[in-house]
Amino acid sequence: MTQPIRIERTTNPKPRPKASELGFGKYFTDHMFILDYDAGLGWHDARIVPYQPITLDPAAKVFHYGQTIFEGLKAYRTEEGKIVLFRPDMNMKRLNRSNDRLSIPAVDEALGLEALRQLVQVDQDWIPDAPETSLYVRPFVISTEAALGVSPSLQYKFIIIMSPVGSYYSEGIKPVSIYVESDYVRAVAGGVGHVKTAGNYAAGLKAQEGATAQGCAQVLWLDGVHRKYVEEVGSMNVFFRLGDKIVTPALTGSLLPGITRDSVIHLLRHWGLEVEERLVTIDELVEAQKDGSLKEIFGTGTAAVISPVGSLYWKGEKLTIGNGSTGEVSARVYETMTGIQTGRLEDPFGWRVSVE
Numbered sequence: 001m002t003q004p005i006r007i008e009r010t011t012n013p014k015p016r017p018k019a020s021e022l023g024f025g026k027y028f029t030d031h032m033f034i035l036d037y038d039a040g041l042g043w044h045d046a047r048i049v050p051y052q053p054i055t056l057d058p059a060a061k062v063f064h065y066g067q068t069i070f071e072g073l074k075a076y077r078t079e080e081g082k083i084v085l086f087r088p089d090m091n092m093k094r095l096n097r098s099n100d101r102l103s104i105p106a107v108d109e110a111l112g113l114e115a116l117r118q119l120v121q122v123d124q125d126w127i128p129d130a131p132e133t134s135l136y137v138r139p140f141v142i143s144t145e146a147a148l149g150v151s152p153s154l155q156y157k158f159i160i161i162m163s164p165v166g167s168y169y170s171e172g173i174k175p176v177s178i179y180v181e182s183d184y185v186r187a188v189a190g191g192v193g194h195v196k197t198a199g200n201y202a203a204g205l206k207a208q209e210g211a212t213a214q215g216c217a218q219v220l221w222l223d224g225v226h227r228k229y230v231e232e233v234g235s236m237n238v239f240f241r242l243g244d245k246i247v248t249p250a251l252t253g254s255l256l257p258g259i260t261r262d263s264v265i266h267l268l269r270h271w272g273l274e275v276e277e278r279l280v281t282i283d284e285l286v287e288a289q290k291d292g293s294l295k296e297i298f299g300t301g302t303a304a305v306i307s308p309v310g311s312l313y314w315k316g317e318k319l320t321i322g323n324g325s326t327g328e329v330s331a332r333v334y335e336t337m338t339g340i341q342t343g344r345l346e347d348p349f350g351w352r353v354s355v356e
């Protein structure tokens with residue numbers, strides 16, 4: 001049986017940011033969800049409380065050994081005013097896969113889903129309704145035991161915070177340039193690249209800085225062993241349109257199984273397109289770019305949904321993808337995915353979950 005969630009409402013609501021100033025992850029709603037874990041007691045004391053700082057001992061394990069994981073999903077307000085989440089069950093399942101890899105005790109998925117539902121309801125006035133805006137939801141777990149020994153923490157907190165976010169493409173969906181990274185790697189199979197844990201992102205910042213210095217928006221990661229198989233673009237999964245097939249890197253253990261990736265594969269197959277999940281080398285892409293068969297590249301992830309790639313920088317050369325503008329499959333996938341997510345289109349796969 002799922003434990004009850006206590007609700008303590010704020011008496012001091014914050015001013016609402018203007019839709020035009022939202023950006024990504026800059027403003028936070030009035031409430032947050034917290035669930036505590038103590039060894040022997042399990043997860044307990046589920047509560048929604050006013051958004052506030054948390055106090056931790058400086059020896060809390062999360063600060064030293066990074067035993068922490070997170071998730072990311074969005075709530076939308078449909079044109080009829082209904083509130084929906086996109087495949088939240090997938091996020092809770094992945095949260096527990098991440099927990100398992102980091103030796104964090106599993107969270108009751110039904111309780112996590114109920115917490116998402118109730119928190120979104122409590123702060124529903126924070127869901128922006130301008131086109132392409134949404135409420136970004138960030139569940140995460142931190143290890144809080146104050147002890148410097150390297151061993152799984154005996155205490156944790158599972159917290160959910162939420163942030164109204166603006167349109168990712170306020171000037172229309174636009175392709176980005178990508179730097180193919182050949183020095184730094186993101187992850188190796190057997191490590192933690194397939195789960196959402198903080199260290200992956202801290203370790204990626206250096207390469208991202210390098211890409212920015214080259215005038216690129218994101219890094220294209222190659223595998224850590226052979227340095228030739230393409231894995232992800234920034235913190236998105238990546239798809240290639242090669243001839244009439246769509247190809248995406250197979251889940252080899254070093255890349256993150258994105259929920260957008262899974263949804264896009266379903267959608268493309270539903271349209272009758274051939275989708276291959278397999279190894280893809282950078283050499284294959286460069287050759288295909290030269291012979292004209294590499295028509296499109298796009299990244300997929302919750303934040304941007306679809307991010308078309310206009311060019312790749314590789315070994316000092318700029319390779320233009322297609323004609324450098326958003327490809328036709330990328331545009332169709334973007335329109336359809338955002339349409340399903342926001343309730344503008346039919347939901348043939350049952351992905352939307354109503355919050356009422």
Ligand SMILES: *Cc1c(COP(=O)(O)O)cnc(C)c1O
Pocket residue numbers: 072196232234235236237256257258259260261300301302303
């Ligand atoms: C979160 C994430 C993705 C995308 O996952 P979605 O579930 O589609 O948001 C892809 N790659 C990395 C490294 C990620 O952290």
